[in-house]
Structures are given as C-alpha cells and as structure tokens.
Amino acid sequence: xxxxxxxxxxxxxxxxxxxxxxxxxxxxxxxxxxxxxxxxxxxxxxxxxxxxxxxxxxxxxxxxxxxxxxxxxxxxxxxxxxxxxxxxxxxxxxxxxxxxxxxxxxxxxxxxxxx
Amino acid sequence: xxxxxxxxxxxxxxxxxxxxxxxxxxxxxxxxxxxxxxxxxxxxxxxxxxxxxxxxxxxxxxxxxxxxxxxxxxxxxxxxxxxxxxxxxxxxxxxxxxxxxxxxxxxxxxxxxx
Numbered sequence: 370x371x372x373x374x375x376x377x378x379x380x381x382x383x384x385x386x387x388x389x390x391x392x393x394x395x396x397x398x399x400x401x402x403x404x405x406x407x408x409x410x411x412x413x414x415x416x417x418x419x420x421x422x423x424x425x426x427x428x429x430x431x432x433x434x435x436x437x438x439x440x441x442x443x444x445x446x447x448x449x450x451x452x453x454x455x456x457x458x459x460x461x462x463x464x465x466x467x468x469x470x471x472x473x474x475x476x477x478x479x480x481x482x483x484x
Numbered sequence: 485x486x487x488x489x490x491x492x493x494x495x496x497x498x499x500x501x502x503x504x505x506x507x508x509x510x511x512x513x514x515x516x517x518x519x520x521x522x523x524x525x526x527x528x529x530x531x532x533x534x535x536x537x538x539x540x541x542x543x544x545x546x547x548x549x550x551x552x553x554x555x556x557x558x559x560x561x562x563x564x565x566x567x568x569x570x571x572x573x574x575x576x577x578x579x580x581x582x583x584x585x586x587x588x589x590x591x592x593x594x595x596x597x598x
Contacts, residue, residue, distance in 0.1 A: 401584045412488075412575060413527075413589040420584035459526065463583070470583055471517055471540060476526040 371396040371462045375475035383483050388432075388447040390478050392460030395441065401463040402443040403472060404434055408456045416458075419443060430454070455482045486510075488590035490576050496596045497566055505561045505593045509578030516559050517577040517587065518551060527575065533559060534581055566597045 376391040394400055401420050405413040417428025424436045430453075434445045443460060457479045461472040489508040497503050509516050518530040529543040533553045544550070548567075553559040563570055573592040579585040 403587075405589075412591040413577075415586050415588070418584070418586060470515065470579070470581065470585070471529050471532045472527075472587055473529070474519075474527040 371400065371464055371473045373460050373462050373473055373475035375458075375460050375478050377478055378476065379479050379481065381481040381483055382450045384452055385449050388445070388450045388454065388480065390445040390458050390460075390480065392434075392443045392445065392475060393441055394443060394460070394462045396462055396464065398464055402434075402436060403461040403463070404428065404432070404443075404445050405459045405461060405474075406456050407459065407477075413459065416445070450480075450482045452482050452484065455480055488576055488578055488588055490574075490590040490593050492593055493591065494594045494596075496598060499568060499597055500565055502562065502564045503566055503595060505563075505574050505576075505595070507559045507561070507576030507578075507590060509557065509559070509576070510588055513578035513580055513588075514556060515579045515581030515585075515587075516553060517579075518559070518561050519575040519577065520545075521573045521575060521592070523572070530561070530574075563595075566595075568597050571595055571597045 372395045374393045403418045404416040417426045419426050419436045427433045432447045457477045459477045460475045491506045516533040519527045531551050532540040535556050536553050548564045551561045575592045577587045577589045579587040
C-alpha cells in the first residue's frame with residue numbers, strides 16, 4: 370500500500386521568500402510522484418511529476434521538486450513566492466507496478482503569501 | 485473535448501434523494517477516475533475505470549454509491565438515498581491509462597445534501 374504525508378496543513382511565507390512544501394511518501398515499489406495545485410473553487414492542475422528520469426523535476430510557475438529515495442521525500446520548492454501562488458498544494462503517489470495507477474493524495478498544504 | 489468536463493457543476497438535493505453526476509473525459513483517455521473531496525480535506529479515491537470495466541472499486545464508501553462507464557467515454561456516478569455526509573466535491577479525472585501518465589482533473593461537481 371502506498372501513502373503520502375504532507376507536513377504542515379498551512380504554510381505562510383512573505384512575498385519574495387522561499388517556498389518549501391514538504392512531502393514524504395511510502396511505496397513498496399518505485400513510485401511515480403506528482404504535485405498538483407488547486408486554486409479556490411477550481412479543479413486540480415498538475416505542477417510537475419517524477420517518473421524515474423531526472424531526480425530534480427522542474428514544473429510550471431517556477432516550481433521544482435527533488436526526488437530523494439534515501440529520504441522517501443519529494444519536497445516542492447520555489448525560490449521566490451508570488452501572491453498568485455496562494456493556493457492549496459497536493460502531493461500524490463502512483464504505483465509504477467501493475468495496478469490501477471490511481472493516485473494516492475496527501476491531505477494538502479494551504480499556502481498563504483503575505484504581501 | 486479539450487479537458488475533462490463534469491456536470492452538474494453544482495447540485496443541491498434533499499436527503500434521501502438519488503443523484504447522478506456525469507463525467508466526460510478527454511478524448512482518447514482510456515482510464516477514468518472518480519475522487520471525493522470533502523470540505524477542508526484531501527482527495528479520497530472512489531473508483532477507477534480502464535475502458536468500460538472497473539478493476540478497482542475499493543474506494544466506494546457504501547453500496548449506495550455506484551458508477552458506470554459506457555463507450556469507453558462518459559461515466560456516471562450515482563449516489564442513492566443521499567445523506568448529509570455525502571456533501572462534497574466529486575472530482576472526475578482521466579488519463580491515457582499507463583503508468584506515470586498525467587491524470588487530468590475536471591472542475592468538479594459540488595454536491596450539497598440538505
């Protein structure tokens with residue numbers, strides 16, 4: 370069984386500051402890992418994904434994430450926060466083996482950006 | 485279509501009534517997923533379709549919930565005898581159905597049971 374833990378249900382940063390959203394996963398097989406963003410009253414939009422190629426993955430809107438197998442982590446970062454980054458962020462894991470390929474999500478982290 | 489389309493976008497229903505939620509996936513996507521998102525919570529997996537069959541129904545919370553898919557396209561999620569705890573956003577998603585493929589989400593159907 371796979372699972373995802375997102376540390377911190379709420380994170381606040383100042384505009385221009387570093388954004389760091391933490392994600393740890395548990396999977397019995399090599400995982401595929403995803404970060405999605407959800408703006409208020411909207412569906413989920415893919416930010417980036419890791420599928421066993423480069424361990425540092427670059428996504429949209431200046432976000433990136435690094436897969437660290439030894440730490441079972443896939444933390445999301447952005448060097449400089451913008452007001453438009455305020456949203457909820459979800460980390461998700463998918464089984465790379467045979468299966469339903471459905472995503473198991475973390476509980477989400479709500480990011481606030483302070484002017 | 486260009487994206488995953490869901491209808492209705494909003495539904496208010498009385499407790500005990502049945503509701504049907506519709507999902508139109510991206511054209512050519514063989515995999516289709518239903519998730520539930522309760523207010524302030526994460527996403528809860530309900531069911532997965534590959535083509536018209538559902539190899540994984542493990543997330544359906546009770547026998548009041550059912551889903552079908554026809555023509556490897558449109559899917560309908562049906563909730564019978566709705567309860568207040570069914571109030572949530574129901575999100576549909578689709579993908580090409582192979583490992584690592586991006587799963588694309590619709591805007592969701594907001595269900596309120598009063």
